[in-house]
Amino acid sequence: MxxxxxxxxxxxxxxxxxxxxxxxxxxxxxxxxxxxxxxxxxxxxxxxxxxxxxxxxxxxxxxxxxxxxxxxxxxxxxxxxxLRENPFDFSPLPPGECKEWFRKALKNEPSLHDYTLHRSGETPSIVKLTAEIDRALPRHTQETPLMDSLFTLMEWIPSVLVYQPGATEVHTELIHAIKAGAGVCQDFANLFITVVRSWGVPVRYVMGYQAPELSLLEKSSEVATHAWAEVLIPGGGWVGFDATHNLLANDRYIPVAVGRDSYDxxxxxxxxxxxxxxxxxxxxxxxxxxxxxxxxxxxxxxx
Amino acid sequence: MNNHNGSSGNKPRISFHEFYDDDFTPRAHYRPLWDHIRATGQNSLEVKAHESQLALQTEGVTFTVYGESDEGIERIWPFDLIPRIITAMEWEKIESGLKQRVKALNLFLNDLYTDQKIIKDGVIPPELIYQGKDFRREIMGITPPQGIYTHISGIDLIRAEDGEYLILEDNLRTPSGVSYMIENRVIERRIMPEFFDKYRVRRVDHYPALLLDALRSLSPRGKDNAEVVVLTPGVYNSAYFEHTFLAKEMGVELAEGRDMVTINDIVYLKTTTGLQRVDVIYRRIDDDFLDPLIFRSDSTLGIAGVINAWRAGNVALVNAPGSGIADDKAVYPYVPDIIRYYLGQQPILKNVPTYQMTNQQDREYVFDNMEGMVIKAVSESGGYGMLMGPASTPQLRREFVDKVLENPRNYIAQPVVYLSRHICYMDGELEARHLDLRPFVIYGEDIQVVPGGLTRVALRKGSLVVNSSQGGGSKDTWVLSE
Structure with a gap:
């Protein structure tokens, strides 16, 4: 399309x-x-x-x-x-091989450290979050397939954040959204990124658009910018996770710019x-x- | 560790004395000077000291000291009459060691902002760079002319207890002090011309000419068509005297950010006769404030669009943006490895041993021995954000433990080195004070170390803090030609 x-x-x-x-x-x-x-x-x-x-x-x-x-x-x-009609169209590496794969990827491409080490108000250190969230954060172990952990995380996010238009501003610190229990797509993406980074897995912020479904696509539909995250998956490359909608990014997602957080x-x-x-x-x-x-x-x- | 300080009543460790030999006779290269002082008597020193004060005042050689809350006090530059003398043989080692270090640090910067081979080869941990406040990812992939980043470096040297020169820190951003190096020589020559009859002292006053030549050589429109500007943050900067001094000596414009404008990747100076193209900017403001479009958006000191003009190759920035990561104090312990990696040579000048606060073992050792340590914030300079163990209070030490634990990457520690001493003329007496040395290195078409430097003196008896911003003094520094 x-x-x-x-x-x-x-x-x-x-x-x-x-x-x-x-x-x-x-x-x-x-x-x-x-x-x-x-x-x-x-x-x-x-x-x-x-x-x-x-x-x-x-x-x-x-x-x-x-x-x-x-x-x-x-x-x-x-x-x-x-072009990504089917975002599941890849074979992830078995969990046992992921650690070595990440080690090599980070060694060959040092700039990936930006996507594991960066901390900011929008993507804070996990310690700051656990102080505010009274329930256990999803964990990832080396025995679990990474995709499974990521899906568990996406399903967990609505228990902390409710989608509410206008709840936060563009660069609201994540902690404020968490305290309010409500946010918009940036906050969902930021929370997702914050947890994935605590696992040491490279994850980046994506600014772009989500096209309306074909049946709803009018001659000219008004939309807003959307935010989601991309995780580097061994065997799959950068895969988009839309925490706001609990979806993998398919060919209705149009990425424009990426970075460590929304500033970039x-x-x-x-x-x-x-x-x-x-x-x-x-x-x-x-x-x-x-x-x-x-x-x-x-x-x-x-x- | 067994470090003590004089004020606690313990016997201090013996620091190296520059002037006296172990038997309290002047060292050979100081003997002609000493004979002269003895012949003319100390009274004449008193008169000369007074004259030098007047001269500094008339010349307006000043320095602004900022405290915690005050607005800054402009002080007359503190100058001591008795010169520090470095023999030709000592200097030879210093010079070759500094050239080696500056060459390696520039290769390192060029690598960091392009291929990052040194990280891929496992010599430098990636966390060190990617968590460094002064790693400028925004300039990744841009190669400045000839791959040179630090056209001006001020490298701080100290002498250990055995007299060996050690590197204390690298200053690769906007090192200051060179104007005082020159002024000290001007005053010394005027007040003590007779000193100079007895020695062959190498000159330092050609520094502005060397600098101008290096700056012009970077002009995108060619050396003969180079409009050079000194960019200052303004009169409130503690080094403003130096900014005006260098602009005047080089015969170039002194400008603030608001005096310039970038139009379609070309930087112009606003003059009374219209816009004038700028080729080389010797900027004396930090990266953070250089371009509000790229770095701190709230900066009013910089020039919007200057980084994109630099990226396009239309203007030279001196020193190049991003240089600060190479003088990050947490990178400092790796400089010997950096020299070996790029040059395949052993470092000529050694580092001071350094403990990394990100390393748990190092950290615990430092916490157990804080009274004998200096703890430094990695991105600060000028003696700010520093704990001097021997002079610290238990409460200050507790505060530093908390600060270090909060952000270990932000601190390093070094065992206190008892800096070498030298006689100084203080209120009618000749007394020993600790000092260090900051020589200046210019990297233009080749690397040149100006034979001399700024010798900074800790004016308070027993103090090891020489930073001018912390009230340090200075001496003229003589490098002998034979």
Missing amino acids: RYQIEHETILEFPHSVREHHTELRLTPRNDLNQRVHGSRIETDPSGKLGHYIDHFGNRVDYFCVIPPHTRLVTRLIADVEP AAPQRGSFKGDEPGKKPVVHITISGKGAGLQAPDAEEQE
Whole structure:
């Protein structure tokens, strides 16, 4: 299934700002599990776009608007085709072989340590969580298949967090969501990540979109960004776990950016001279079931 | 361990005396100086000391000391008349040891931010790097010109009880003190010209010229077309004097972040005649504050977009972002291995023995012997975040135990080394004080160690803390040419 995505962000300032630099992590990931047939970024005011691939493998597009302005609009238009129809389509290594597999993977690719060692307010150390949660956290032993432990974890999460739109902000610390007993998709992903990291298994935060089911996909459906986690599975590579919906990420999931937590994978980051904005950014995201008329990104930029 | 300090009433260990031999006669290289002082008498020293104070005041050679709560006090740079003298033979070893170390540390940084072979080969534990506050993953994959990161290094040396020079710490971020090295020489020459008749002292005053040459050589538009800027956090920085000094001596602009702007990957200085392209930024602000788009978003000291301009190869940043991981004090114990790994050589200058707080055995040993230890926070410098065991109170030691247990990666410990002593002219008397040495290394087209350095003196009797930010003093440092 191919999707056309439009992701528009409008920033409005009560007083004009200038020397405005912006970095965007909006171009969907282009890898074995997803093909980007085309994508482009538009901005208003317009600026010369530069780009690079960051250390997590995300494509970053950036630009600056120097003269004073009171409004900045950025828009991504992309034509993507998620390919993972069946997320179970792999044979995980037997539990006995996993320890050695992880040892080798971490040795050959030291940057994976970012996904095991990172701790922050959003993905804190497990000690901080156990102090707040009065029930046992799911454990993982070397005798248990990793996938089984991960499913147990996903089923356990709703006993700690109830999904409640607006319960938390973008960068709310996990501990606050836990105390409130409610959160949104980031909090579900963060809790999942926090527990998996305590097992020493590489896990990363994913920012992206979840397309509506085919029967509900209108000509143009309005959606919000979604957050889930990807775990490095011996024999399976990076597999997406959506703790909010207790699902493995299939071809309705469109990953855009990954990182240690939501800061690394933030869709838009900016710096400007002038007063702080009075209003929150206004974001419109639409997904439709048909891609057309876009140029594919240069081959060498594809990860 | 059996470390004691003078104030507790125990007999102190004997530290090396730079000036006197074991039989209390001056060492051979100090004899001409000593004869001169004896001939002119101590009264003349009193007059000279007064003159040097006036000169420092007139020149405006100052240093700002920040306490826990106050706003900072600007002080006249404390200077001692009696020079420290290093023989040509001693210097030869120091010079080759520092060149070796700086070369290896730059190879290490280049490797860390590209292939990470040293981690893959199991020489450096990955946790050490990935849990390091100053590992900048944001610049992964960018190679600065010639793969050089630390164009300016200030490496602290001390002399152990047997007189051997040891590396105490590497300063690879924005090491300061070089302006005082030069000012000390200017004052010494003016006040004590007769001292210089008796020795062949190697010059240090060409440092700004060496630095400018190294900076220009990094210009993306070529050496002959290099616009160089010194980036300062501003007047409230304790090293602001040095920032103005170096800009003036090199004849380049001194600017703050707000004086510059990045437009489409090119950095410009805002001048009265319009925007002027900048090629090389000698930045005296930390990575954290360098670019609010990439690092700390609340920084108002940096230049938004400068990292992407650097990534594009349109501007040189000196020292390169990310250098701090190589002077992280928890990485320091690995530097001898780093030298062996990249150069296949034994380290010429040794480290001070260091205990790692992430290692349980080391940690317990240190907790049992805290009075003989120095405990240091790994990412701090200038003597901040440090416990000096011999001078510590039981309560302070308990606080440090808690701090270490809270975050073991953040601390290391070293047995107290009784720094070497030297005579100083203090209030009419010649008294011994402990000191260290910070030579400066410039890595431009090749590696050069400026023959001299900043000798820092612990002004308080018996104290082992020489940091200028902790009220240390200084001496002119002479390296003899023969």
